[in-house]
Amino acid sequence: MNHLDTLPAARSDTSPAQTSLARSRAARLAALGAVAGPTLFTLAWLVLGFLSPGYTIYGTRIAPYSPISQPVSGLGMGVTAPYMNAAFVLGAGLLTMIGVVGVFATLRAYSGRVRRAVCAGLLCLSPLGLGLCGIFTIEYPLVHLVCFVLFVLTPFISFPVAARFLRRVPGWRRFSTALLVAVPVTVAMLAWFFLSYDQAAITVGQGISGIPERLLLIEVQAWFVALGWLGYRRAPRI
Numbered sequence: 473m474n475h476l477d478t479l480p481a482a483r484s485d486t487s488p489a490q491t492s493l494a495r496s497r498a499a500r501l502a503a504l505g506a507v508a509g510p511t512l513f514t515l516a517w518l519v520l521g522f523l524s525p526g527y528t529i530y531g532t533r534i535a536p537y538s539p540i541s542q543p544v545s546g547l548g549m550g551v552t553a554p555y556m557n558a559a560f561v562l563g564a565g566l567l568t569m570i571g572v573v574g575v576f577a578t579l580r581a582y583s584g585r586v587r588r589a590v591c592a593g594l595l596c597l598s599p600l601g602l603g604l605c606g607i608f609t610i611e612y613p614l615v616h617l618v619c620f621v622l623f624v625l626t627p628f629i630s631f632p633v634a635a636r637f638l639r640r641v642p643g644w645r646r647f648s649t650a651l652l653v654a655v656p657v658t659v660a661m662l663a664w665f666f667l668s669y670d671q672a673a674i675t676v677g678q679g680i681s682g683i684p685e686r687l688l689l690i691e692v693q694a695w696f697v698a699l700g701w702l703g704y705r706r707a708p709r710i
Contacts, residue, residue, distance in 0.1 A: 499577035500707040506571025506700025509563045509599065510693035516559035517544045517686070520552045527553075529610060534675060541679045544686065545616065548609040557606035565603015568696055569596045575703030582641045591637045594630035595699075598623050598692065624662055627692060631655055634699075643706050647698065654695050661688040 517539075526535025527550035537546060547556040576592040601622025608615040635651040638644040665684040673679030 496578070496707065499574045500704055502570050502574025503578060503700050503703035503707065504571060505567040505569075505574060506696045506703070508700075509565070509567030509569075509571060510697050512563035512567065513559045513602075513693070514690065516556055516563065517547055517689075520547045520556055524550060524552045526550065532675060534677065536677070538677050538682065539686070540682050541674055541677050542682050543610070543674070544682075544689065545605060545610045545620075548606060549611070553609070557609065560606020561603050564693070565599050565606070568599035568693075568700075569603075571696065571700040571703075572596050572599070575699055578703055578707035579641055583637065587637060591630075591634045594626065594633055595696075597626040597630060599696065601626065624658070624688065624692060627658055627695070628655055631695070644702065647702055650698075651695065654691075658688075658692060661691050664688075 521537065521539035521542075521544075524537035524547055526533065526537045527546055528534070529549060534542070534546065544556075547553075548560065572595045573592050576588045579588060601619045601624075604619040605616055605623070608619055610616050631651045631654050635648040638648040638651070661684065665681070665688050668679065668681045668684050670679050670681060674681060
């Protein structure tokens, strides 16, 4: 009788440990979303950029499509629209945000929930903006621009905040310093993009504004890839 009475207690003791282990594993795997999302998005615009025959917007036909002069958002129009917009929403947006949340879930031993939530929330604003670009395409120019600005400007706040947090986490000091360097680099990339942007040239397939835009996308998203990979590699393996 005494032996049977001890069984519920034994189950109760092991349950929290099993739950913690499952959460740690889930968070570690979720961190890879920040690697998979930008990778999927980049592959999408690389491949579709060569396949797109062009697109029509406001009665104007822009063809052929040129990755050199045309924006990535142009792939969200025409026959490539379903694939590119899915890559915007699922890859650049949802998967990346899952990855960011996963990374900070692996760091729960180093700070309080509020600080981790603030860092993760700020970092998620950038992929949220890019993901929304796949819903509000260039057919909605003002909203599309706001979404793009959300993607490219929020790192000026989120990167330093995250850097300050990660600086105190063992093994993350170098990356936290790199995040601070990322801010002026992004400023320079953004300036190059805006200086090269010419809507009239884009309409007739001229100019090179497609190049700085793509490099800007790669540069910003590369930091999320690095964040996700480091989160996966350095997460505690209980």
